[in-house]
Amino acid sequence: MAIEISARAREWLKTKGGVATVRLSPRHGCCGGGADIAVAEASAPKAPEHFTRLDLDGVTVHIDPTLLDQGLRLDVAGFLGLRHLFVGGASPTRSKE
Template sequence: MAIEVTDRAREWLQQLGGVATVRLSPRHGCCGGGADIVVAEARAPDEPARYTPVQLPGLTLYIDPTLVDQGLRVDVEGFLGLRHLFVDGASPTRSKE
């Protein structure tokens, strides 16, 4: 499994409890199309059994099983209370008909 969490994302997540979820989030277009976007959230998933847990030093990640071998990089952006996680390195987009 290739996953990287940047130092600043790790530090921020540790301040928030040391848990994150990386999952697919469906996005729907206005004309019927759609795509799955990879998102990271600074919380445990609602159904942890549906995810692959990954223990990193000081951090637990719950990763959608379809993303396990995608070569992900989790980072944080923003400032003060307006920070949020983002994911680079995966592009599992697919068209929905």
């Protein structure tokens, strides 16, 4: 499976519209280095044609094709109204920039 979604993340996403995006986000170091890390958002991507769409148990996940088959897990953290998605299982990769 391309990505596993915890039960609590699935239920939380359903209250937020049932859509998530998992993408790479560049992070830059202070000395010029950089890495891309996987991040998750409870929204659809701006350019869905650049993502692979997966329909998993009532939730639509748009995932960056380079993250497919990485053994990722989507979960939710926080409490009350301060919850957010996070991706586990992805190693940072060297930025191409």
